[in-house]
Amino acid sequence: ASREVINRLYNITYNVIKNESSIGSIEYQGDSGFSKSDLKLSQTLNNENIKYVSNNHIVGYDAEESDTETQLDMQMMSQVAENVELWFWDENQWLYSFAVNFFNKTDIPDVISMSWGWAEYDQCSITTCNNITASQYINRVNTEYIKIGLRGVTILVSSGDAGAPGRTNEGCDENSPLNPDFPGSSPWITSVGGTFIVDDNSKDVKWNTTFCKENKCLNSKKEMVSNYKYTGWTSGGGFSIYSSELIPIWQRENIYDYLNSNVPLPKKFNENGRGYPDVTAISHNCAIIDNSEITGVDGTSCSSPTFAGIIALLNDFQKNRGKHKLGFINPLLYKMAESYETFNDFTEGNNWCTENTCCPVRLDEGSNFGYTASKGWDPV
Numbered sequence: 511a512s513r514e515v516i517n518r519l520y521n522i523t524y525n526v527i528k529n530e531s532s533i534g535s536i537e538y539q540g541d542s543g544f545s546k547s548d549l550k551l552s553q554t555l556n557n558e559n560i561k562y563v564s565n566n567h568i569v570g571y572d573a574e575e576s577d578t579e580t581q582l583d584m585q586m587m588s589q590v591a592e593n594v595e596l597w598f599w600d601e602n603q604w605l606y607s608f609a610v611n612f613f614n615k616t617d618i619p620d621v622i623s624m625s626w627g628w629a630e631y632d633q634c635s636i637t638t639c640n641n642i643t644a645s646q647y648i649n650r651v652n653t654e655y656i657k658i659g660l661r662g663v664t665i666l667v668s669s670g671d672a673g674a675p676g677r678t679n680e681g682c683d684e685n686s687p688l689n690p691d692f693p694g695s696s697p698w699i700t701s702v703g704g705t706f707i708v709d710d711n712s713k714d715v716k717w718n719t720t721f722c723k724e725n726k727c728l729n730s731k732k733e734m735v736s737n738y739k740y741t742g743w744t745s746g747g748g749f750s751i752y753s754s755e756l757i758p759i760w761q762r763e764n765i766y767d768y769l770n771s772n773v774p775l776p777k778k779f780n781e782n783g784r785g786y787p788d789v790t791a792i793s794h795n796c797a798i799i800d801n802s803e804i805t806g807v808d809g810t811s812c813s814s815p816t817f818a819g820i821i822a823l824l825n826d827f828q829k830n831r832g833k834h835k836l837g838f839i840n841p842l843l844y845k846m847a848e849s850y851e852t853f854n855d856f857t858e859g860n861n862w863c864t865e866n867t868c869c870p871v872r873l874d875e876g877s878n879f880g881y882t883a884s885k886g887w888d889p890v
Contacts, residue, residue, distance in 0.1 A: 511707065512797040513556035513589035514719040515727050516816065519707070519792060524827055526559075527593040531826035531835075533818050534567075534597030534619035535583035536608060538626050542600045544584045545576040548799040552585040555721040555799070558592045566617070570600040578800055582807045583623060583815045585798040590819025591826075595619070604637035605693055606647065609654030618663060620825050620835050623818035624699075625668045625811035627691035629678040630752045645752040648692055655698035659838035664825075665699040666818045668810035669787040670746025673738070673861040674776075674880035674889070675869060682869035687879045688748055688779055694786055695750035697758045700839055701786035702817045703890075704745040704793025704810040705733040705856070721797065725804065733792070735856050735883065735890055738863035741794050741808060747861050747881065747889035749783035756782050760841040763848075764887035773884045774876020785889050788843055790856070791817045847887065859883040861890045 517525055535544075546563065553560050563584075584596060597619040601608040612618060628636050633644040642650070655665060669691065672680060676689035694701045712729035721727070736745045757765050765785045769775070791813035795806035825835040836842065846852045862869045862880025869879035876882060883890040 511792045511795055512719070512721045512727060513558065514717055514722050516590055516792060518715070519731055520820070522590070522820070522823065524823055525592055527591055527822065527826045529826050529829040530595055531591065531822045531829065532595035532597060532619040532621070533587045533591065533822045534599055534622040535580060535587065535815065536622050536624045537580055537600045538604060538608070540600060540602045541577070542580045543576045544580045544598060548576065548581060548802065549584055549588065551802065552799045553588060555719065556589050557719045558588065561588065561593055561596070563596045563598060567595065567597040569598070570602065576800070578807060579625060579811055581800050582796060582798050582811055583625060586796060586812055586815040587623065587819045587822070590816055591822040594819065594822050605651045606637070606654065609651055609658060613654060613657050613661070618661070620662070621664045621666065621818050621821045623666045623815045624693065625809070625814050627668060627670055627694045629676050629689040630692045630695060630750065631689065632678055633692060648752045651693065652696055652698055655693070655696055659698055662835055662837040664821050664836055664839050666814045666821065667694045667696070667699045667701055668814040669694045669701045669703040671704070671743045671809045672864040673744035673746060674748045675862070675864050676746065680864045680866040682864070682867060682879055684878070687869070688776060690748045690750050691746055694746060695748070695784060697750070697784040698838065700788050700843070702810060702814040703747055703787035703790035704736040704813045705790050706736050706741050706794030707792065708732045708734055733854065733856065735790060735859040736793055737859060737861070738865065738868055743808060743865045744861050744863040745790065745793070745810060745890070747787050749780045749785050749889065751780045751783055758784055758840065760844045761785060761887065764844060767886055768884060768888050771884050773882045774872065774874045776876070776880065777878045785887070787889070788840060789817060789853070855885060856890070857883055857885050859890050
């Protein structure tokens with residue numbers, strides 16, 4: 511999946527930034543970095559204008575070498591939203607530290623993408639919680655996300671790559687079957703799951719970019735939700751357990767419809783929790799340049815910056831019409847899903863697999879380790 515493939519897949523025709531719309535890639539725990547020369551080569555192969563990253567848009571940049579995660583974020587955001595103002599922020603610590611530092615900075619990007627997360631219950635193994643619990647830590651971070659949203663910033667977060675069991679349960683331990691990821695499970699961010707393109711032998715497309723002329727770009731527009739059986743990893747999703755909020759009002763009807771749709775459900779989960787992801791996007795074989803070579807990268811680490819690029823384009827479209835940027839977008843997304851045929855609905859698939867295996871299935875074809883896709887919104 512490269513720029514031209516994504517434009518075609520999602521019918522993106524307004525694909526060049528005109529009004530200084532901006533996106534930031536947020537990395538954690540230090541030692542992150544991107545290659546300016548690789549970013550330039552990616553832009554060249556995808557027939558983009560060359561757009562350098564301003565020095566004052568690089569925060570905490572300390573690494574001597576680039577890492578694939580950051581390369582993916584920066585290049586996918588650029589591919590989707592040509593000419594966008596790119597930011598890079600490397601936070602040495604974890605979510606709360608970043609949120610406070612970001613909120614207190616005067617000049618910030620319009621959209622941020624975070625391809626990081628960990629089990630809600632286990633947050634205090636990632637950071638120092640001192641005298642508070644993981645639940646209290648999450649609620650405190652959520653407060654900061656609300657404040658960031660009030661500044662008009664859209665926060666995109668990867669939903670995870672180990673299905674509903676999560677990376678703390680790659681081996682399907684029955685004692686902890688479901689482990690929602692935070693911050694992907696926060697009610698105050700937009701959670702992005704992952705899909706892949708199914709090769710359906712579609713007839714040839716006349717490609718225009720150098721990348722697709724020189725490489726095999728898929729002609730198909732058919733997508734499926736990523737699952738271990740097909741891609742070797744599983745798009746994350748589920749229901750939050752520690753959020754101080756009940757089901758957000760903007761998705762309440764969607765969740766009730768899902769829970770009452772007679773799909774087989776896990777034996778035990780928080781049916782009063784925030785459901786995620788909110789949207790899904792392409793996340794398999796995302797084409798980037800790393801060390802001057804083309805490489806395909808997988809994961810919701812691709813879908814989050816891809817959707818961030820789409821939001822940056824929508825912000826730019828708004829600005830071009832004298833309107834406000836979108837900010838916290840979830841209420842709008844669910845209203846659009848209710849009122850317009852805006853989204854593709856994937857009605858097949860499940861997320862009870864991880865990155866290592868698929869967990870046990872019950873006789874009713876459900877699983878205690880995850881969820882089944884259905885018509886309308888679902889946590890797959």
